Amino acid sequence: MKGDTELTEKILSLKRARNAVILAHNYQVGEVQDIADFVGDSLELSQNAAKTDAAVIVFCGVHFMAETASILCPDKTVLLPDMHAGCPMANMITAESLKRRKRELPEATVVCYINSLAEVKAESDVCCTSSNAVKVIESLNTEEVLFVPDQYLGHYISTKTGKKMILWNGFCPTHMRIQPEHIVELKQEYPQAKVVVHPECTAAVIALADEVLSTGGICRYARREDVTQMIVGTEIGIIHRLKKENPGKKFIPASEQAVCPNMRLITLEKVLWSLEDMNPEVKVPEDIRLRAKTAVDRMLEIT
């Protein structure tokens, strides 16, 4: 552990020297969460990025999250400690494929999940995250919505809002690993436990849940006094924060296989190297940034 303490001290001192802030997603490994200035869900992280005074943002998450910070803060240096930390779901749609679909659906309002490339946000009318998706869709006074890229989140929102939604066929491979049988078996083993799942899960899993929440929502729900045991249907990195904030409560992963390999690519060493080298940097080209920002700003105004 001495190594980790030395690493942490180096990171914290370089962070001060560079006037940097470290933002970490709830799925990050425990030691990365523990050195972060702020840990949260996609919406909370983008709101934090938008208001920080720091000159440098070290984004411990995946590429689309760092891109969102770059969209909101063009004058800041946004570092992603491993450039390979992408999101497979975000890569399931490109600006070109979206443009083709828009030509087939000229009347539709395009809503893109924040888990998307900046070039896709630039082709969208408004963005949303898992925590504000229902609110964003409800705010639209259009008949037809084209929702990209997550078909499961899109389907879940359609059940909540009654809107006619045309869905892209994207999905999160990590959340696909959570199967209804896992929940059924765990409910038998822990009958007192609340079942809380992320809306990227399939409809069959969502149907078995007591609550469907963003990662930030899951963390808030866990603090409730009436919750003592929770079956957690999302990426297992969140268990670190849940246990840390709620000692004495029991958190049971719906599936130990629900691991996002991309989130795991960020390590303490890479955080240090990124601050030393001021690299790898994520910077969205200005023409794309300006168009993408319109969709992100519209979301932030609604939220």
Ligand code: 13P
């Ligand atoms: P949240 O916005 O709920 O943190 O979700 C992000 C994500 O990538 C889920 O897989």
Ligand code: SF4
């Ligand atoms: Fe993308 Fe799924 Fe990983 Fe979230 S958990 S970053 S949606 S691959």
